[in-house]
Amino acid sequence: MLRKEILGAIAGASFDFDDLGLRVFAHQYRHCAVYRSFCDRRGANPAAVLSWREVPPLPVEAFKHARVYSGEGEPVHFFQTSGTTAGGERRGIHWFSSLDLYAAALQPAFKRYVLPDRPRIRMMLLAPPPRIAPHSSLSWYLERLMENCGAPGSEWYVDGDGLRLDALRAAIAAADEAVALLGTAFAFVHLADAGIAASLPPGSRAMETGGFKGRSRELSMSELHGLIKDRLGVSAVINQYGMTELASQFYGNETKRGPAWARVRMLDPDTLTEVEDGRPGLIAVTDLANLDSCAFLVTQDLGIRRPDGSFAVLGRAPGAEARGCSIAMDQFLQGVN
Amino acid sequence: MRSPSDIEAAALRLRPPDPERALSVLPEVARRWLDPQDRFRRRALAEVGAATGYAPGFIEAGIDHVMGQLAHGLRAWVQAELPAREVRRPGLRSRWHPPRITLFLFAGNVPGVPAPDIAGALAIGSAALCKVAAGEPHFAPIFIESIAAADGELGESAAALYWPGSSEAHLEAALRHAEAVVAYGSDESVRSVAARVKPGLPFLAYGHRLSLAVVGPGAPRDAPARAAFDVAAFDQQGCVSPHVIYVAGDAPRFAAALAAELERLQAVHSRAPVSLAEAAAIRRVRDEAEFKAGATLFASGDTGWTVVCDEDDRAFRPSPLGRTVRVHPLAGIDELPDLLRPARRYLQTCAFAGAAEDAERLAELIGVTRICPLGRAQYPPIAWQHDGQPVLSRLVRWVDIEEY
Numbered sequence: 001m002l003r004k005e006i007l008g009a010i011a012g013a014s015f016d017f018d019d020l021g022l023r024v025f026a027h028q029y030r031h032c033a034v035y036r037s038f039c040d041r042r043g044a045n046p047a048a049v050l051s052w053r054e055v056p057p058l059p060v061e062a063f064k065h066a067r068v069y070s071g072e073g074e075p076v077h078f079f080q081t082s083g084t085t086a087g088g089e090r091r092g093i094h095w096f097s098s099l100d101l102y103a104a105a106l107q108p109a110f111k112r113y114v115l116p117d118r119p120r121i122r123m124m125l126l127a128p129p130p131r132i133a134p135h136s137s138l139s140w141y142l143e144r145l146m147e148n149c150g151a152p153g154s155e156w157y158v159d160g161d162g163l164r165l166d167a168l169r170a171a172i173a174a175a176d177e178a179v180a181l182l183g184t185a186f187a188f189v190h191l192a193d194a195g196i197a198a199s200l201p202p203g204s205r206a207m208e209t210g211g212f213k214g215r216s217r218e219l220s221m222s223e224l225h226g227l228i229k230d231r232l233g234v235s236a237v238i239n240q241y242g243m244t245e246l247a248s249q250f251y252g253n254e255t256k257r258g259p260a261w262a263r264v265r266m267l268d269p270d271t272l273t274e275v276e277d278g279r280p281g282l283i284a285v286t287d288l289a290n291l292d293s294c295a296f297l298v299t300q301d302l303g304i305r306r307p308d309g310s311f312a313v314l315g316r317a318p319g320a321e322a323r324g325c326s327i328a329m330d331q332f333l334q335g336v337n
Numbered sequence: 338m339r340s341p342s343d344i345e346a347a348a349l350r351l352r353p354p355d356p357e358r359a360l361s362v363l364p365e366v367a368r369r370w371l372d373p374q375d376r377f378r379r380r381a382l383a384e385v386g387a388a389t390g391y392a393p394g395f396i397e398a399g400i401d402h403v404m405g406q407l408a409h410g411l412r413a414w415v416q417a418e419l420p421a422r423e424v425r426r427p428g429l430r431s432r433w434h435p436p437r438i439t440l441f442l443f444a445g446n447v448p449g450v451p452a453p454d455i456a457g458a459l460a461i462g463s464a465a466l467c468k469v470a471a472g473e474p475h476f477a478p479i480f481i482e483s484i485a486a487a488d489g490e491l492g493e494s495a496a497a498l499y500w501p502g503s504s505e506a507h508l509e510a511a512l513r514h515a516e517a518v519v520a521y522g523s524d525e526s527v528r529s530v531a532a533r534v535k536p537g538l539p540f541l542a543y544g545h546r547l548s549l550a551v552v553g554p555g556a557p558r559d560a561p562a563r564a565a566f567d568v569a570a571f572d573q574q575g576c577v578s579p580h581v582i583y584v585a586g587d588a589p590r591f592a593a594a595l596a597a598e599l600e601r602l603q604a605v606h607s608r609a610p611v612s613l614a615e616a617a618a619i620r621r622v623r624d625e626a627e628f629k630a631g632a633t634l635f636a637s638g639d640t641g642w643t644v645v646c647d648e649d650d651r652a653f654r655p656s657p658l659g660r661t662v663r664v665h666p667l668a669g670i671d672e673l674p675d676l677l678r679p680a681r682r683y684l685q686t687c688a689f690a691g692a693a694e695d696a697e698r699l700a701e702l703i704g705v706t707r708i709c710p711l712g713r714a715q716y717p718p719i720a721w722q723h724d725g726q727p728v729l730s731r732l733v734r735w736v737d738i739e740e741y
Binding site: 034038059061062064065066268269270271272280281282300302 | 619630
């Protein structure tokens with residue numbers, strides 16, 4: 001059974017990425033109508049494709065317009081992307097026949113890259129709990145982390161009214177043991193804007209994710225990390241690269257790494273062929289834990305891959321820069337909103 | 338690289354042109370450019386082609402148009418803009434004087450644009466100091482050389498130089514002796530120039546512009562081919578190029594025919610390479626069209642051209658360019674104001690095919706500054722009111738002499 005095998009790979013059993021990948025492709029081609037027609041339009045099918053690299057990656061945009069679902073039986077849950085522009089942008093929906101793979105996949109990479117040094121840590125979660133945001137993949141992910149690696153005193157600091165700044169301020173001031181602050185990039189900015197500052201105990205760390213899409217303020221990753229280090233006195237700030245459409249996450253700043261069952265390639269946006277390491281392209285993720293939707297995705301982010309498989313994210317592929325008297329879409333939208 | 342003082346020195350060296358001399362020499366210069374063997378034409382084709390990557394066919398067509406206009410229409414244009422040297426008004430008479438130097442800041446997205454601008458300035462007696470764009474620095478200097486080759490003295494009234502657009506010091510030096518400024522670019526870059534121009538100095542700003550096409554009932558059978566040319570020319574980079582086409586009729590059929598024409602054009606006049614960001618933006622348009630209900634996608638194998646027929650969401654949206662166009666069905670012209678509302682401030686050209694009375698109606702209704710036949714978007718007459726305003730008459734200074 002494919003699901004069991006993937007769970008085994010996540011648990012550490014050795015596996016052949018290409019072989020497993022092709023079987024995941026065959027499964028998804030068979031069970032997901034949207035993906036099947038997408039592949040057929042490209043002349044790709046399980047008989048024709050010889051390696052995981054030849055499997056056509058589905059644009060994440062598809063999740064906004066179609067049901068990208070390969071599960072057998074009706075889905076039990078879904079995650080939804082957060083709307084980012086003020087206009088009526090459609091939100092992507094990721095359906096699951098079970099959250100077992102998601103729950104298993106999130107653990108090993110988090111442990112390795114964010115919490116390698118101790119089994120548990122007190123967590124301050126700068127995001128709403130699933131109770132308030134039942135379809136947020138980030139909230140669900142953080143809840144699992146809190147269960148698996150949160151020490152007593154771990155708490156959520158976002159409620160229905162937003163960031164609980166007073167409680168957060170008090171908790172940070174009173175912290176007498178190492179803490180981990182995990183949350184959205186924007187929540188950290190709010191925290192800093194509210195004037196919260198402290199020197200957190202040694203061993204404290206921060207993990208931020210989500211970026212600044214559609215927000216009024218934008219900071220570069222190094223600006224954001226500098227701000228967090230400056231205000232909170234933590235020495236380690238780690239960026240988490242993930243998205244609603246995936247099942248697995250990547251960690252790191254200039255150099256991002258992920259689990260063994262998820263590989264990243266960069267594709268030339270002009271031809272959608274793989275570009276050589278060191279050159280920028282659209283980030284395409286092959287995430288074998290993404291069994292219930294599509295394991296072969298191409299994002300709207302630009303990145304550069306390194307020979308060891310790690311990569312850097314250059315940011316969301318911007319609306320094209322305007323040349324001459326033409327106007328870029330982003331500027332046009334800003335004018336409208 | 339030229340320093341700011343080099344720029345200033347070049348400005349000071351400019352000789353004020355004799356307008357009558359300009360009006361007799363420049364049409365002859367333009368006529369020479371129309372000869373396929375002309376050495377300046379050939380150099381321009383080679384160098385502009387190499388710099389921009391635009392298909393030679395489009396560059397040739399652009400040169401033919403602009404030089405054809407200059408060869409036959411320069412005097413009439415000046416006459417239309419400035420019919421009389423002196424006018425009378427109650428209590429006074431008024432005479433116009435040209436700016437000693439007009440500073441042109443060119444954008445480079447469409448080669449050939451500098452020719453009418455430089456010729457127009459010379460023809461009203463203004464010297465022309467030109468900044469060329471990094472992306473296309475060749476056409477203006479070659480044109481000026483061709484003027485100098487025909488008339489050495491007249492050639493000393495124009496100069497084209499490159500300096501980085503980001504350099505305030507260079508801009509200040511260029512502005513020091515300019516008595517009029519013409520700036521092309523994004524709203525942002527035009528605004529930053531405006532901030533440095535003395536208030537009250539003639540300043541013609543050509544910033545962000547969006548154009549469209551409308552195909553009405555009664556459009557000719559070759560409407561898709563005409564539309565394809567408007568979209569493909571200079572890879573849609575011109576302010577006149579349509580981003581969206583509204584079809585009062587069978588829009589999916591039109592879109593399919595347009596796609597076939599773009600494919601044909603791509604084979605003969607291929608698109609220049611686009612940047613990573615542009616290619617990614619084109620991919621995003623395609624991804625949405627592929628999965629969205631109500632949308633049909635026609636596309637080349639690479640990102641060379643893209644047609645999206647969207648029957649559900651028809652409001653105007655700018656294109657990422659590179660020959661990417663949306664086609665929407667239209668019940669009637671009266672729907673357009675609502676559909677164009679987000680873009681209204683930016684609208685320039687509407688290329689139109691259909692009944693003459695609909696063209697009139699469009700002129701009233703949708704806030705564009707130019708209506709032209711479909712297929713002719715890239716060929717505005719030299720006397721056009723660029724972005725809704727006259728050109729030459731806005732450069733001059735009127736001096737009133739009162740009765741006393």
